[in-house]
Amino acid sequence: MPIHIKRLVLTFAVFLGLFLILQQVLKPKSFGELGHYRFNSINENASKELHYAGSDKCSKCHETEQTEKTDGFHAQLKCEACHGPGLKHSLFADKFTEGSLPDSLKLIKPSERKDCALCHQKNAARIKILFDTIDNTMIRQVDVMKHKLLDKKTKVEMKCIECHNPHQP
Secondary structure, eight states: OOHHHHHHHHHHHHHHHHHHHHHHHHSOTTBTSSSSSBTHHHHHHHTSOOOOOOHHHHTTTOHHHHHHHHTSTTTTSOHHHHHOOOHHHHHHGGGSOTTOOOGGGOOOOOOSHHHHHHHHBOOTTOOOOOOSSSOOOOOOOBOTTTOOOBOTTTOOBOOGGGTSBTTBO
């Protein structure tokens, strides 16, 4: 056998040996106990603080918005997708009178064009999205850069929500 082949085989064997040693040293102890994952991660994830409440919590106080949303194109969209995590809001907001919520309990109220553009901006890679219960095969895509409507009096760019109700677009 030529010397260069011997060197190649020896180099390959050394790298394979190093790989097997490093794999045993670096692999977490609980990896593979109940599957191809780190078993201790289950307890670690369960101990993390929750942030999301779910849309059913929102509908207890925001019935009007929920009713509007159920008939529109955003029916499958969860409230927290636009308004942010709402667990603390849903737990403590009823303890405050209208308008006196501290900033830590206020949710995001998206009103800028960029907020709508997160989903509705034209994107060639996102042509079809199928929903489970609604026969809605396309997200209405708008070229936000071309769809700039200016207010006739002030000549300021209008926000999407001035023409479209976000709960029932």
